[in-house]
Amino acid sequence: MPDRYHRGLRLGGQMGAVTVTRGLVIEIKGDLAPAAVSKCVRHVFGLDIDMTAIGRHLARDPVLAPLVAARPGLRPTGGWTGFEIAIRAVLGQQITVGSARALGGQLVALATTSGCFPTQDEVLAADLTALGMPAARRNTLRAVASADPMVFTEATDLDIAIARLCAIPGIGRWTAHYVALRALRQPDAFPASDVALLRTMTRLDGTPRNPKALIARAECWRPYRAYAAQHLWAADLRAPEGGRARGSAP
Numbered sequence: 001m002p003d004r005y006h007r008g009l010r011l012g013g014q015m016g017a018v019t020v021t022r023g024l025v026i027e028i029k030g031d032l033a034p035a036a037v038s039k040c041v042r043h044v045f046g047l048d049i050d051m052t053a054i055g056r057h058l059a060r061d062p063v064l065a066p067l068v069a070a071r072p073g074l075r076p077t078g079g080w081t082g083f084e085i086a087i088r089a090v091l092g093q094q095i096t097v098g099s100a101r102a103l104g105g106q107l108v109a110l111a112t113t114s115g116c117f118p119t120q121d122e123v124l125a126a127d128l129t130a131l132g133m134p135a136a137r138r139n140t141l142r143a144v145a146s147a148d149p150m151v152f153t154e155a156t157d158l159d160i161a162i163a164r165l166c167a168i169p170g171i172g173r174w175t176a177h178y179v180a181l182r183a184l185r186q187p188d189a190f191p192a193s194d195v196a197l198l199r200t201m202t203r204l205d206g207t208p209r210n211p212k213a214l215i216a217r218a219e220c221w222r223p224y225r226a227y228a229a230q231h232l233w234a235a236d237l238r239a240p241e242g243g244r245a246r247g248s249a250p
Contacts, residue, residue, distance in 0.1 A: 003021065003022060004020065004021045004022075005019070005020045005021075006018070006019045007080075008114065008115035008117075009032060009040075009116060010116040010117070010119075011032055011037065011040065012033070012036060014031040014032050014033065015030055015031065015032070015114055015115075015116055016028060016029050016030020016031055016032040017029045018041075020041060020045075024041065024045065024047070026038065040080055043078050043185070044078045044079065044080060045077065045078070046075040046076065046077070046078060051073045051075060054075075054187075054224050054227050055068050055072060055073070057221075057224055058221060058224060058227060058228055058231070060220070061220055061221065061228075063201075063204050063205045064221070064228060064231060067232070067234070067235050068231060074230055074231055075227060075230060076181055076182060076226055076229070076230045078182055078183065078185060079183045081183070082152025082153055082179065082183035083119075083120055083145075083149065083152045084117045084183075085152075086152055086165075086171075086179045086183065087104075087107070087123065087141060087144055087145075088104055089179055089182075090137060090141055090144060090170070090171075091103045091104055091107070091133075093174075093175065103133070106131055107123070107128075110126050110128075110130055110131070111123055111125070120144075120145045120146070120149065123141060124142060128141055128142070137170070139169070139170060140169065140171065143168050143169040143171070144170075144171070151164045152179070152183060152184075153184075154184055154185065155186070158180060158186045158189060161176075161180045161186060161189075162180060162189075165179055165180065173191070173192075174191045174193045174194060175191075177189045177190055177192075178191045178194075181226045181229065187223055187224050187225075187226050187227065188224065188225050188226060189225065189226045190221075190225035190226065190228075190229055191229065192211040192212075193211040196232070196233055197214060197229055197233070198211070198214055199236060200232045200233075200235055201214055201217060204235070
């Protein structure tokens with residue numbers, strides 16, 4: 001975690017800015033309600049999760065054991081809203097993390113003057129051609145912005161969550177599992193076609209580099225495949241984060 005995390009935030013119609021520093025000290029500016037911000041921070045950083053039990057389970061796998069020992073308590077970071085995670089997932093398909101972040105910044109500047117991530121209505125109203133993306137991906141952004149907001153809220157069943165997300169035009173299983181992992185906090189979500197996950201497992205134990213083989217290999221990680229994925233992403237040392245590929249494998 002960097003020394004500080006800062007962003008504009010809109011909650012319950014109120015806007016402001018939040019800074020979270022090491023030790024999870026929260027500084028709030030603007031009209032945001034402290035209780036609502038605290039709840040969001042707990043969600044984003046996964047503070048209500050029993051990481052001891054999850055770590056013990058994953059460490060039964062001899063390949064994951066040294067990764068868990070090296071980064072005890074590692075967990076996927078969540079998102080402030082499920083809609084934002086879904087939009088960022090679409091922006092990040094088949095491009096580097098750095099490029100995806102740049103596109104996210106462009107979208108914020110294009111769609112709103114609030115400094116906060118745009119709402120679904122603001123994305124729909126924006127001229128997305130200015131992003132310089134393929135038309136198919138722009139159409140997916142509009143489809144996500146047109147979706148029922150409930151799709152991006154917590155679901156108790158992973159299969160139902162994936163089915164709802166995949167029903168959005170342009171959303172495939174990689175994006176659906178990524179959103180379920182980051183936004184819906186589904187502990188067994190697993191984007192098996194992710195290029196970094198495939199690359200890392202091939203390097204660590206020779207698992208064939210295809211999603212079907214990775215799904216079979218990950219069976220022993222259930223019901224915590226999302227946490228295994230986070231350890232594998234952290235162990236992906238092939239490239240610095242800014243140059244690391246995002247999205248599904250070819």
